[in-house]
Amino acid sequence: MFQPNMFESHHLFDMTPRSPESDDLGKLRDDDYETKSGTETMEAPSGDDQDPNQRPKKKRYHRHTQRQIQEMEAFFKECPHPDDKQRKELSRELGLEPLQVKFWFQNKRTQMKAQHERHENQILKSENEKLRAENNRYKEALGNATCPNCGGPAALGEMSFDEQHLRIENARLREEIDRISGIAAKYVGKPLSSLSHLSPHLSSRSLDLGGFGNLGTQSSGYVGEMYGSGDLLRSVSGPSEADKPMIVELAVAAMEELMRMAQAGEPLWSTPSENSSDHQSLNEDEYLRTFPRGIGPKPLGLKSEASRESAVVIMNHINLVEILMDVNQWSSVFCGIVSRAMTLEVLSTGVAGNYNGALQVMSAEFQVPSPLVPTRENYFVRYCKQHPDGTWAVVDVSMENLRTTPISKCRRRPSGCLIQELPNGYSKVIWVEHVEVDDRSVHNLYKPLVNSGLAFGAKRWVATLDRQCERLASSMASNIPAGDLCVITSPEGRKSMLKLAERMVTSFCTGVGASSAHAWTTLSATGSDDVRVMTRKSMDDPGRPPGIVLSAATSFWIPVPPNRVFDFLRDENSRNEWDILSNGGLVQEMAHIANGRDPGNCVSLLRVNSANSNQSNMLVLQESCTDSTGSYVIYAPVDIVAMNMVLSGGDPDYVALLPSGFAILPDGPGLSGGGILEVGSGGSLLTVAFQILVDSVPTAKLSLGSVATVNSLIKCTVERIKSAVMCENA
Known part of the structure; x- marks a missing residue:
């Protein structure tokens, strides 16, 4: 409960006198922190009516009528925290004292909170048991691991890729169980020590799992899961x-x-x-x-x-x-x-x-x-x-x-x-x-x-x-004039396509950084051009295709101004110079939505006309955006039937996307032609990231061949970009 003098203690700041208006934060409702009381009032004879030789009569409780309860229940659904004015009005309508109304609402809130906690407790206990069972299954699999060459117990550096994957997954589950148990302990009183039977060496997130063995120079390391463990959030x-x-x-x-x-x-x-x-x-x-x-x-x-x-x-x-x-x-x-x-x-x-x-x-x-x-x-x-x-x-x-x-x-x-x-x-x-x-x-x-x-x-x-x-x-713009391009003029189609592009950009951004939720793994040791990879299992997510997704990213410096790199990557006419997956086909912009004053801010629907007549054409959704501190070019292959639905105003949430693309940042303030320090006048810091579905079965095991293929793909793309923009800048 907040005390009236709460601003007079615990001074974390050297506070200066303030006007009353500056303290309106302190107006938190007292209702939220006051002690709960009964909802029924008691009636007893007054002192004048009592016989001193008789024992006092048992106090008689006043119970609310069915109508009073129904009225307050209906009001509670609309407003569980009525203010003084609302309580007085209710008391007049129902023939109750304001204090009775106040206590009834307090008890009702307490009752709802208790029901919610019981429900949450059941969910937590169920999740805890599932994690415990899965953890034991992984432990058993690890305990039975054998060396593929001699049949003996597997040494740490000789583990197969699947076994290494199990070790990472097991460590994640161990920390997930700790987290769930800590929450559940609030409700069921189960101490964390009850989990002491689990192996203590699994509590560390960082596991030294060695290499893959004789994989040549293509890859050295292991692939981590895209899961958080021990992170703040x-x-x-x-x-x-x-x-x-x-x-x-x-x-x-x-x-x-x-x-x-x-x-x-x-x-x-x-x-x-x-x-x-x-x-x-x-x-x-x-x-x-x-x-x-x-x-x-x-x-x-x-x-x-x-x-x-x-x-x-x-x-x-x-x-x-x-x-x-x-x-x-x-x-x-x-x-x-x-x-x-x-x-x-x-x-x-x-x-x-x-x-x-x-x-x-x-x-x-x-x-x-x-x-x-x-x-x-x-x-x-x-x-x-x-x-x-x-x-x-x-x-x-x-x-x-x-x-x-x-x-x-x-x-x-x-x-x-x-x-x-x-x-x-x-x-x-x-x-x-x-x-x-x-x-x-x-x-x-x-x-x-x-x-x-x-x-x-x-x-x-x-x-x-x-x-x-x-x-x-x-x-939100309306009355969009149609130009030379196939500009989307339908408000519903524009809204759906922009919503789909927004989800694509968000998915790209949350999967490319060095988040504590990501277990990036380095596949090559070539200095600044290290390729980082991680995997994600996609299941029951209408926004992503089901299966195992491999994310790969690398960042490097290039001595070309960011605006030139951005213009090169977003231009459909130069796409076949770097996009290996387009197979040299002609790229044509089919639809276009302008997103701001800068012509680089736009959402486009591209069609890749295959150079091979035996292959079908491909559609690509692309958003490019730029400002004074950085630029993005993000794209994803999309299904033709799904895009027709989106362009007609359909729900874009069920269109499966795996975004790839580029983040282009300045390498710091540089000197412009006039000798004034200016953002982006020097070189560029370019991040290239791919998300590729390597297996359509979520429970399948990731093959080393898939890792090597993605590694080669991203390195080849980087070399093509460097070659093209360096020649253009020369």
Whole structure:
């Protein structure tokens, strides 16, 4: 239960006096935290009516009538948390006291919560038993493993590929059982020690499994599963009741800091000049003087990254706030940056029917589209507030200090954005990114990009938002004139095709980064051109073909500006120069949807006319998008019948896709022709990624031949791209 003096203790920030309006976050409903009481009132004779020589009569309970219960049940379905006014109105209608109504709703909420917990408990126990049985099956398979050459027990370095695969799967199951058991222990009291019979050596995620044996130079290593184990997003639970007052105080103080950080000038922020990068940088000494407490001193080994950027975007402020406060929309709009995210608990939904005062605890993973840059995981609180001048602000701040965990490799100081309403549906956005991170695991190729702030900084967030706002505006456009190309003019067809392309882009972005949910494995040791692979079993997913999918990705540097690489890869006329799967056939654009001001932002439907008359033609869905911080060209083969359905406005969710493509990033700020530092005027960091269905049976075993084939495919594609763009740039 929140105490009235919760802002007077646990001062994580050096807080300055605030106006009453700044504390509207504290208006969390008392109903949510008060002690539950009975729903029935008792009647007893007054003191004047009692006989002192008689024992007091047993108190008589007042039970609600059937009508009263039915009315309150109906109201509960619409509003389980009535306010004072609603309770008084109900009490008048039903002939009850307001306190009786209040207690009835409290008990009803308690009853619903108990039913939900019982149901969840049954699901958890069932899942636990299934995992335990599957784990034992894998243990038995491993125990019976024999050497294929001599028939004796298999040595670790001589295991077959299938046995290595079982070891990886077993380790994943072991950690999954631990996670489920930890959750189930809350409800059934089963201690984690009950799982001590499992082999202790399976608890490590990192297994040294040796090589494949005599596979030549094509591949050396093992293929990992695309599953998470021990990662933040699956292990962090919501905050405890004792933490909530501190979270409220933390969020309010973070909002104050964000407002000052967004609006301050020099000396807190240095103004960019002709000889510096094109984003504002933070004066750390001045920051520490201005905010001496904050969330505590910077931990040893972490480096500060701070940036600020502003832009005018084509979206109204209400929709922008909704995107930021809805974790699904936020993850979708920023899919190139947010690889995974979830809301752990909503502490406040806001007031007056909007997000003013909304507060939620979240965890998220941030990425750069390359397997060479580790993702950044954060556990944080997000707070939204409308200020008296009409400006909306959304702030994030890390909460690692409120839980006992290993030292974090990344934490967010107050970061977020201010949104100011402009005429004609536009908004001005001021974005602040301020993190402390251990970036020592970043590959040398990407260090200049990360150190410049272009990889995770405010400029990338704002550029992505601006591009996505244009995309959304184009999807709602009407009266599209038909041009020379087969432009899709049907609103239903445009909407379905854009929705399908959005899912394709999201699937590509979430599968190409170095997420903790991915077990990438290196197949070759050629320096920067290492190929990373992982597998995924696709079952009962209408958006993917069933079977075993092999994902392969590699990142490399090329001395060609990003815009030239982007134009080359998105142009259907040059596709046969790099696309091995098109077999030299002529590529023709059949349909086109413009996605913004830049002609490179578009969704296309391509037809690959096979050079061999005996082969059927192929359709390819492609989306290309570009902004000042990076570009993408993402594509996937699609079924002709399914695309006809989509173009007529049908549901695109059941179209199976396996996206492949390219992420093109600048190698850091470079000098333009005028001698001014400019993004993308130097070379390019290019990530090439393929997803290929290697077996249509999900339970089949992955063959080494499939791995070698995909490895050769991606290397050949890389060489073709290098040869073509280098000649073009010469």
